[in-house]
Amino acid sequence: MCPVYIFLLIPGKMCRIKRTRLLNLPKQGGVMTKTEFVAKLAETAKISKKQAGQVFATFVDTITASLKKGDRIALPGLGSFSSVKREARKGRNPQTGAEIKIPARKAVKFSTSSVLAKDINGTRKAAKAPKKAGKKK
Numbered sequence: 632m633c634p635v636y637i638f639l640l641i642p643g644k645m646c647r648i649k650r651t652r653l654l655n656l657p658k659q660g661g662v663m664t665k666t667e668f669v670a671k672l673a674e675t676a677k678i679s680k681k682q683a684g685q686v687f688a689t690f691v692d693t694i695t696a697s698l699k700k701g702d703r704i705a706l707p708g709l710g711s712f713s714s715v716k717r718e719a720r721k722g723r724n725p726q727t728g729a730e731i732k733i734p735a736r737k738a739v740k741f742s743t744s745s746v747l748a749k750d751i752n753g754t755r756k757a758a759k760a761p762k763k764a765g766k767k768k
Contacts, residue, residue, distance in 0.1 A: 670683070714739055715738055717736050
């Protein structure tokens with residue numbers, strides 16, 4: 632299987648980053664903040680932190696706008712975002728036990744790609760290197 636790359640379009644520059652290089656979290660089981668992610672993105676893509684912040688903001692804005700329209704966003708090697716409609720329902724106040732009405736709303740659903748799930752679980756086999764052509768004698 633070929634490695635999955637993320638392409639970043641920055642004015643005057645196009646960067647190709649191997650997706651697995653972005654997934655190296657600074658600490659095991661920790662939470663990567665936006666600031667840490669932007670710094671890692673800038674380092675990996677060899678761009679400034681300001682440009683990386685703009686790329687991140689544009690990425691989030693694009694996904695948000697698409698989800699508002701009802702579109703599904705599929706990012707191969709990462710997963711897909713979609714909006715789902717939650718029906719109105721009845722619930723209970725846990726402190727008083729009183730029945731309450733929960734209004735209908737839209738929610739965001741994220742489904743992980745099988746490639747990412749296999750990478751995280753360590754079950755994905757490494758891609759084989761192409762065979763080199765031997766010299767003819």
